[in-house]
Amino acid sequence: MKIFSTRDIIEYYDSTEVHYRRWWKFEETMCLHYALWDKNTKNIAQGIENNNAWLSELGEIKSTDYVLDAGCGPGGSSIYLAKRYGCRVKGVSLSKRQVEIANEFAQKHGVADLVSFEEMDYNFTSFPDNTFDVIWGIESIQTTEDKKVFFKEARRILKPGGRILIGDYFKTYPYNVEEEWAIRWMLHGWAISDIAGLDEFKEIGKEHGILYIKDRDVHTEIRKTVNLLMVIGYIGMYGSILYNTFVHKTSDFSHFHHRSYFGQFFSYYKNQWRYRLTLFRKEG
Numbered sequence: 001m002k003i004f005s006t007r008d009i010i011e012y013y014d015s016t017e018v019h020y021r022r023w024w025k026f027e028e029t030m031c032l033h034y035a036l037w038d039k040n041t042k043n044i045a046q047g048i049e050n051n052n053a054w055l056s057e058l059g060e061i062k063s064t065d066y067v068l069d070a071g072c073g074p075g076g077s078s079i080y081l082a083k084r085y086g087c088r089v090k091g092v093s094l095s096k097r098q099v100e101i102a103n104e105f106a107q108k109h110g111v112a113d114l115v116s117f118e119e120m121d122y123n124f125t126s127f128p129d130n131t132f133d134v135i136w137g138i139e140s141i142q143t144t145e146d147k148k149v150f151f152k153e154a155r156r157i158l159k160p161g162g163r164i165l166i167g168d169y170f171k172t173y174p175y176n177v178e179e180e181w182a183i184r185w186m187l188h189g190w191a192i193s194d195i196a197g198l199d200e201f202k203e204i205g206k207e208h209g210i211l212y213i214k215d216r217d218v219h220t221e222i223r224k225t226v227n228l229l230m231v232i233g234y235i236g237m238y239g240s241i242l243y244n245t246f247v248h249k250t251s252d253f254s255h256f257h258h259r260s261y262f263g264q265f266f267s268y269y270k271n272q273w274r275y276r277l278t279l280f281r282k283e284g
Contacts, residue, residue: 010096015253023232030079031073031138034047036225058216069092071122073102073140077136083136091118092122115171128157132159135162137164143190151207151208163280166280173228180267184263185263189256189263212278216276229265
């Protein structure tokens with residue numbers, strides 16, 4: 001299995017930032033995740049907000065909650081939670097650049113008194129035991145190679161009864177990523193080694209005193225995003241060829257980013273993963 005280092009993950013996000021700025025309403029949404037569509041959704045920005053809104057509703061976020069945004073990216077989810085609920089949020093990212101951008105966004109949106117960001121690995125934090133009411137992770141937790149490490153640290157820093165909210169892609173059946181080209185292109189293009197199924201999350205969580213409560217399958221609601229990314233992938237492929245031929249060579253993550261869009265399209269329609277919003281709770 002291909003293993004991605006912390007350095008690889010940082011390089012992916014830093015080198016592909018320009019793509020998200022160009023195609024994914026970066027300045028408006030401050031998020032990199034899938035847009036969820038319903039009959040009232042008119043654009044990508046609204047779809048991305050749906051992801052934040054539906055996950056926070058699943059976890060019943062309150063103004064009194066202290067939330068850890070684990071893998072916060074440019075800070076959009078943290079800022080959304082602070083503005084909508086008035087709760088405190090600490091965002092952490094491996095990328096120094098993302099942390100700087102996220103703190104700038106928090107200032108710009110007037111929530112710097114509630115939200116702050118630090119360069120930190122959410123699997124190995126410096127926070128005291130029993131610090132947070134909620135751990136939040138949209139498309140970040142599956143990046144962890146060993147999910148047991150995540151749940152171990154989550155148990156330590158969550159208060160008794162604390163919740164974990166995860167919005168992510170989950171395997172639908174066991175398979176070797178290296179032997180399945182579509183999911184390999186998708187995951188490796190995003191610096192992810194492998195993903196686990198929901199049953200595996202439930203089992204590992206239970207081993208660490210964190211119980212599965214419920215989930216919402218939103219696989220149909222991301223279909224429009226999957227198709228849109230496929231189109232962006234085709235455009236990006238030709239743009240990448242021209243840029244790397246006539247301007248200068250980019251990183252492999254940037255150069256082949258379009259492959260991840262192709263991979264997510266074909267693996268989606270092969271039903272190799274499903275997108276779910278999930279809620280877990282620490283015992284006690």
